[in-house]
Amino acid sequence: MTRDAGPGTTPPGPRPRTGAGEDQLVDxxxxxxxxxxxAFAAFYDAVAPRAYGLALxxxxxxxxxxxxxxEALLDAWRGAGGYRRERGSxxxxxxxxxxxxxxxxxxxxxxxxxxxxxxxxxxFGRDHDDVSEAVTDAEDRGRVADCLGALTAxxxxxxxxxxxxxxxxxxxxxxxxxxxxxVKSRMRTGLHRLLDCLGVE
Amino acid sequence: xxxxxxxLAAWALNAVDEAERRRIEERxxxxxxxxxxxxxxxxxxxxxxxxxxxxxxxxxxxRVLGAVDAEARSLRSxxxxxxxxxxxxxxxxxxxxxxxxPTSLRDQRERRWPGRRRAWTxxxxxxxxxxxxxxxxxxxxxxxxxxxxxxQVVAIEQVLGQDGARQETAPVAGGGTVxxxxxxxxxxxxAARGLAAPEGDxxxxxxxxxxxxxxxxxxxxxxxxxxxxVRLPEVPARAALxxxxxxxxxxxxxxxxxxVVVAAG
Numbered sequence: 001m002t003r004d005a006g007p008g009t010t011p012p013g014p015r016p017r018t019g020a021g022e023d024q025l026v027d028x029x030x031x032x033x034x035x036x037x038x039a040f041a042a043f044y045d046a047v048a049p050r051a052y053g054l055a056l057x058x059x060x061x062x063x064x065x066x067x068x069x070x071e072a073l074l075d076a077w078r079g080a081g082g083y084r085r086e087r088g089s090x091x092x093x094x095x096x097x098x099x100x101x102x103x104x105x106x107x108x109x110x111x112x113x114x115x116x117x118x119x120x121x122x123x124f125g126r127d128h129d130d131v132s133e134a135v136t137d138a139e140d141r142g143r144v145a146d147c148l149g150a151l152t153a154x155x156x157x158x159x160x161x162x163x164x165x166x167x168x169x170x171x172x173x174x175x176x177x178x179x180x181x182x183v184k185s186r187m188r189t190g191l192h193r194l195l196d197c198l199g200v201e
Numbered sequence: 202x203x204x205x206x207x208x209l210a211a212w213a214l215n216a217v218d219e220a221e222r223r224r225i226e227e228r229x230x231x232x233x234x235x236x237x238x239x240x241x242x243x244x245x246x247x248x249x250x251x252x253x254x255x256x257x258x259x260x261x262x263x264r265v266l267g268a269v270d271a272e273a274r275s276l277r278s279x280x281x282x283x284x285x286x287x288x289x290x291x292x293x294x295x296x297x298x299x300x301x302x303p304t305s306l307r308d309q310r311e312r313r314w315p316g317r318r319r320a321w322t323x324x325x326x327x328x329x330x331x332x333x334x335x336x337x338x339x340x341x342x343x344x345x346x347x348x349x350x351x352x353q354v355v356a357i358e359q360v361l362g363q364d365g366a367r368q369e370t371a372p373v374a375g376g377g378t379v380x381x382x383x384x385x386x387x388x389x390x391x392a393a394r395g396l397a398a399p400e401g402d403x404x405x406x407x408x409x410x411x412x413x414x415x416x417x418x419x420x421x422x423x424x425x426x427x428x429x430x431v432r433l434p435e436v437p438a439r440a441a442l443x444x445x446x447x448x449x450x451x452x453x454x455x456x457x458x459x460x461v462v463v464a465a466g
Binding site for chain 2: 033035037040041044045048049050052053054056057062066069070073074075077078079080081082087088089091092093095096097098099100101103104144147159162163164166167168169172181183184185187188190191192194195198199
């Protein structure tokens with residue numbers, strides 16, 4: 001994903017719970033871009049639990065999740081100067097990098113096979129408890145779950161199998177026995193519905 | 202056109218393949234309406250992505266910070282063109298008053314990878330070039346077999362894996378192509394293929410061109426069977442890249458017309 005163009009927008013998501021405010025995160029990142037490794041260490045402490053939590057959710061293996069988190073945070077270090085505040089929160093930026101890395105890993109055949117074995121035939125959106133060490137803020141989690149619950153069954157499956165399962169839309173179509181056009185359109189209506197729901201505070 | 206719009210949600214979910222992703226992101230750069238919809242969809246995926254939270258393994262912090270430190274050191278020593286134990290203040294003295302400066306990069310490389318004669322190099326050849334070519338990153342020694350296209354692909358893909366990275370390919374006068382991958386951070390990889398061996402003692406020299414400033418040397422290409430690979434940690438977004446043929450040892454400023462220019466994004 002890229003956020004290198006377009007109108008300035010700020011996601012409606014909550015501030016990180018890690019104690020570091022958004023201003024502080026932006027400052028850590030700005031100093032990291034200048035080569036300040038201490039600032040990057042503080043940045044790591046603030047964002048690593050979110051990045052690792054997301055990686056774990058997608059790859060479902062602690063060692064692989066640690067690898068993904070390491071790669072993503074190195075990307076963040078290298079690309080710190082490319083972050084633009086007007087285009088989204090720091091945590092959103094880090095999580096988008098992490099998600100991309102996690103999906104890349106899942107897309108490699110071997111890791112997918114291992115992962116499928118671990119995950120069994122469970123639905124990606126509803127079997128999260130098997131990664132019980134991922135302790136998510138109950139309120140946030142509840143709200144996302146509520147909003148996901150407002151999606152139609154097909155929207156829900158399409159969005160969660162892709163985002164948490166790391167499946168491509170073609171694979172999602174195979175999995176659901178649905179047409180490609182249907183899957184693309186359910187992803188779209190599903191995300192818009194999710195956005196409407198999450199945006200209502 | 203309609204296809205990219207249809208795929209936008211799948212793109213926001215990272216559920217498209219690489220070719221589709223590139224096509225969509227190219228379109229997003231020129232289509233503000235589509236870009237606005239993309240941003241909205243990304244806010245929704247942020248909602249899914251930023252709510253996870255788990256304590257990372259104990260050793261991860263040291264691993265990440267150690268890797269960052271190693272990368273920073275590698276950058277710094279290559280950046281200044283002085284010995285690794287020297288500080289970055291050495292950059293200011295890497296000019297003509299320091300007779301060691303032109304060869305120190307080579308010395309340094311020899312120490313790091315002794316005996317690897319065909320290791321990747323892009324040596325700042327003259328004192329003047331050494332002072333301005335603060336752009337060499339010796340982070341990736343090649344395998345013993347010399348530089349391969351696979352090495353180039355790996356280096357290019359590493360840049361393209363970064364958010365917002367771009368890629369361009371341009372033909373070289375006299376034969377061959379140059380592929381350039383640039384990340385928003387400025388990290389840039391230049392991979393040349395099929396370059397003709399220069400006549401006589403001439404060498405290919407890489408330049409960055411920014412506005413109406415004088416071209417800045419980014420080092421000489423070491424050809425390996427027509428292949429060359431250069432990594433530049435910080436090329437300004439506005440800078441174009443150019444390649445010229447120069448006399449042996451390179452030139453402080455270009456003396457011939459470029460054989461290829463890759464424009465700024």
